[in-house]
Amino acid sequence: MIIAVASGKGGTGKTTVSVNLALSLPNVQLIDCDVEEPNAAIFIDPVITETKEARVPVPRFDKNKCTFCGKCSDVCEYNAIAVLPRSQAREGNSIFLPDLCHGCGACEYFCPAGAISETYRPIGVIEFGDRDTLQFIHGKLNIGKTMSPPLIRQVKQFMNPTRTVILDSPPGTSCPVITAVEGADFCVLVTEPTPFGLNDLQLAVETLRKLRIPFGVVINRSDLGEEKTERYCSAEEIPVLMKIPFSEKIAESYSRGEPIIMAFPEYKDLFQQLYQNIEQQMKPESKDIFSQETAREG
Amino acid sequence: MIVCITSEGDSWESAVDQRFGRCRYFIFVDTESTEFSAVENPNVSGMGGVGIQSGQMVASKQAKVVLTGKIGPNASQTLEAAGIGVVLNVKGTVAQAFDQFKKGDLKITEGPNADEKAGM
Numbered sequence: 001m002i003i004a005v006a007s008g009k010g011g012t013g014k015t016t017v018s019v020n021l022a023l024s025l026p027n028v029q030l031i032d033c034d035v036e037e038p039n040a041a042i043f044i045d046p047v048i049t050e051t052k053e054a055r056v057p058v059p060r061f062d063k064n065k066c067t068f069c070g071k072c073s074d075v076c077e078y079n080a081i082a083v084l085p086r087s088q089a090r091e092g093n094s095i096f097l098p099d100l101c102h103g104c105g106a107c108e109y110f111c112p113a114g115a116i117s118e119t120y121r122p123i124g125v126i127e128f129g130d131r132d133t134l135q136f137i138h139g140k141l142n143i144g145k146t147m148s149p150p151l152i153r154q155v156k157q158f159m160n161p162t163r164t165v166i167l168d169s170p171p172g173t174s175c176p177v178i179t180a181v182e183g184a185d186f187c188v189l190v191t192e193p194t195p196f197g198l199n200d201l202q203l204a205v206e207t208l209r210k211l212r213i214p215f216g217v218v219i220n221r222s223d224l225g226e227e228k229t230e231r232y233c234s235a236e237e238i239p240v241l242m243k244i245p246f247s248e249k250i251a252e253s254y255s256r257g258e259p260i261i262m263a264f265p266e267y268k269d270l271f272q273q274l275y276q277n278i279e280q281q282m283k284p285e286s287k288d289i290f291s292q293e294t295a296r297e298g
Numbered sequence: 299m300i301v302c303i304t305s306e307g308d309s310w311e312s313a314v315d316q317r318f319g320r321c322r323y324f325i326f327v328d329t330e331s332t333e334f335s336a337v338e339n340p341n342v343s344g345m346g347g348v349g350i351q352s353g354q355m356v357a358s359k360q361a362k363v364v365l366t367g368k369i370g371p372n373a374s375q376t377l378e379a380a381g382i383g384v385v386l387n388v389k390g391t392v393a394q395a396f397d398q399f400k401k402g403d404l405k406i407t408e409g410p411n412a413d414e415k416a417g418m
Contacts, residue, residue: 078347079346079347080347080350081350082350082353082354082375082379083354084376084380095350095375095376095379097347097372097375100350
């Protein structure tokens with residue numbers, strides 16, 4: 001089973017839930033997909049055994065063959081190419097801005113002069129490691145690079161279907177999150193019972209309903225804040241899979257980079273219970289989350 | 299010579315738009331005939347790379363100089379590649395900017411004076 005752990009709001013405890021769930025179960029592969037700021041490794045402390053460079057395709061322009069017709073610029077959806085025809089610049093000129101390029105290859109495909117070929121540029125690394133029997137992978141986007149989805153996609157190519165795969169997703173509801181949770185069998189949304197937490201949870205719920213991924217909620221620091229989050233979940237028939245009350249001791253262990261279940265072994269049972277709750281949701285006889293949407297819209 | 303002025307409106311009395319890539323209008327004025335044309339900027343709410351699109355659009359109108367407030371790195375590169383001069387930090391109305399330019403009070407600068415995405 002592939003379980004994505006996501007949240008609308010940042011800092012609600014995605015990594016805490018991912019890491020502790022991963023360490024509480026047998027035969028797990030944990031993948032940190034938050035490639036802009038991967039931090040699961042701080043808690044897992046894996047032995048890194050292999051590193052691969054992650055690259056994306058980019059066009060290379062042969063200015064001797066280029067007729068400055070502007071076709072490549074016209075077809076570029078991301079405005080990564082400017083072409084100044086001869087009539088406008090003294091000799092005709094073109095500029096390529098690699099940071100805007102999504103590597104789709106349209107410019108090469110449509111160039112009538114054969115002036116564009118494909119080359120690669122590095123965007124980050126993928127590191128593989130383990131801790132005891134846990135397999136660990138994370139992607140690290142190079143500093144200054146703005147496009148994480150290609151790296152997230154490449155990291156996810158190494159998912160191991162023979163294991164329970166846990167995907168620690170980036171926060172939010174934009175492209176990186178969609179890329180991380182896509183293909184998951186179930187998504188755990190971690191939230192906190194605050195107005196911001198609830199607002200962003202609602203955005204995440206809308207996103208997952210669009211993606212048709214079954215989901216449930218974990219409420220972290222569940223005893224701080226207000227009851228609106230639980231009321232929302234029950235009104236929307238969203239299962240609350242686990243509640244983690246606030247504890248200064250958990251915060252202390254977190255700040256030492258120590259997983260909760262190491263500092264408080266009794267939590268291992270609770271995270272195993274979380275997994276069982278997820279399995280329960282996945283059973284065909286349990287209430288189908290898609291039918292909720294149909295009921296709601298119908 | 300054609301001068302391009304970024305503008306918040308479509309008339310001589312409109313204020314100079316301080317953004318280049320996402321300005322409301324591009325005003326093109328011929329310094330000889332003072333022929334005036336206002337072109338609504340289709341890139342105002344573009345997702346990204348609008349500096350490049352706006353730069354190409356200005357080049358396609360044969361402008362040789364741009365008068366604006368701020369310009370980002372992508373637009374700056376595009377205009378430079380097109381051989382278009384840029385005057386930055388221009389304030390007031392389109393008419394005032396044009397008069398100052400004709401009198402030779404405005405100096406062409408090199409390079410950007412705003413970060414990417416600053417105009418969003």
